[in-house]
Amino acid sequence: MTLPFNPFRIDWNDCTFGQWEALLARCKRPTLLQTWQYGVAMAKVEGWKADFGIIHFEGKPVGLVLVQTRKWLPFLTACRIHRGPLWIYDEIPGEMLKLVLGMLRQRYQLRRGQPLMFHPELPDDPATRQRMSATGFRRWSEGYASVWLDLASGPDALHAGLHGKWRNQLRQAERHNLVLETETSAGKRFDWLMEHYLEDKVARSYPGPSPAFLRAMHSASADKSPLVVLRALQGGEPVAGVLLVRHGRAATYQVGWTSERGRAVRAHHFLLWQSVLWLVKHGYTGFDLGGINEKTPGIARFKTRMGGKPFRLVGGYV
Known part of the structure; x- marks a missing residue:
């Protein structure tokens, strides 16, 4: 034949x-x-x-x-x-x-x-x-779902695309005099975020990647596009941090942590918006906000209100 x-x-x-x-x-x-x-x-x-x-x-x-x-x-x-x-x-x-x-x-x-x-x-x-x-x-599982934020339109259009409540919460954060730190090497800010991430992962039985895996990926990316840590400080104290992983012309929001004080001043809104600005400045055109599901509707709402487009993949097959 x-x-x-x-x-x-x-x-x-x-x-x-x-x-x-x-x-x-x-x-x-x-x-x-x-x-x-x-x-x-x-x-x-x-x-x-x-x-x-x-x-x-x-x-x-x-x-x-x-x-x-x-x-x-x-x-x-x-x-x-x-x-x-x-x-x-x-x-x-x-x-x-x-x-x-x-x-x-x-x-x-x-x-x-x-x-x-x-x-x-x-x-x-x-x-x-x-x-x-x-x-x-043969299909055997549901697919990954997330929110994709198209960065090509630029900061002004992206800011205008924020949900009104999200935009107001960002303004609240900006009134608290938060200071931004950015790191693209596996330095002290990366170590700090991994320590808090691990504590949170254990406490909540969160099935995300291990700090050892993230460190290995950071090392493998060092010569081309290392992972990016953004950290927010208030009064000299770190109150929140996020980890971005770059891939091609896009990036993924991989890890986030916020203290009680950070939640009170909307530090995560501040960091996610600063992440958008950092990625646009460095020529990236897409931002995967890191997954959403029905079990955590508050997180899904937080991400969808950034103005991106929700999507779901076809699922797992064998």
Whole structure:
């Protein structure tokens, strides 16, 4: 039987950090979990080896996909893709997308000892679910949801786009004479934030990434785009901090902590707005506000009121 012609190919582990970064920078909606730094940190801290795939169409690179693998038994290697593939162009036509999904389905199969957990960077809509089903994938979990803030319009338009209540709370924060500190090295402010983050994570049983993983990712990013700490002080005392992770032309709000005093003066509103200003100043065009869910409606409300666009991905597939 002759297989239909496929103009796509995926070249595996045949690129450098610089080449991967250059392609990621061309993607309109780059994601944290498809970065070289994320793959390196997962390998170092949790033992998941990273395979880097460059997707070509008729010989030209059009996308990328990072696959994590971990051997469980001599004949069984668990594989997973989180928030990929990513595309250089705005949109890949549905039938062409199915060809790439089919290539991934053929490469990763349980009968080959390589079962795949796949969380594609695709919207949750009927057409996407149909394409996933048509290429042999079975849905088993809900998708990631967050808020995407388009930074291209600039500070004035972004400020005007804030929900009225959020904007008023920002004004309250600005009247409290908060002082901003910014750090892009793994220095004392990063250590300070990790200490408070760990305490909060343990107290609330929060399932976020470990400080060891964030430190490894910080180290892997140091030469290109290190993680960014923004800290608010009042009267010389640190009252809140946030951690941003940069990826391509975008960034993700990864960690936040606020003291009781910080909550009283709306320090988190101040820091998130200062994060927007910092990212715009440094040429970033997108900001993922770090996930929302139904279990924490207050956090979801806080993020959606920043004026971004909520989105939900299609879900987890096997």
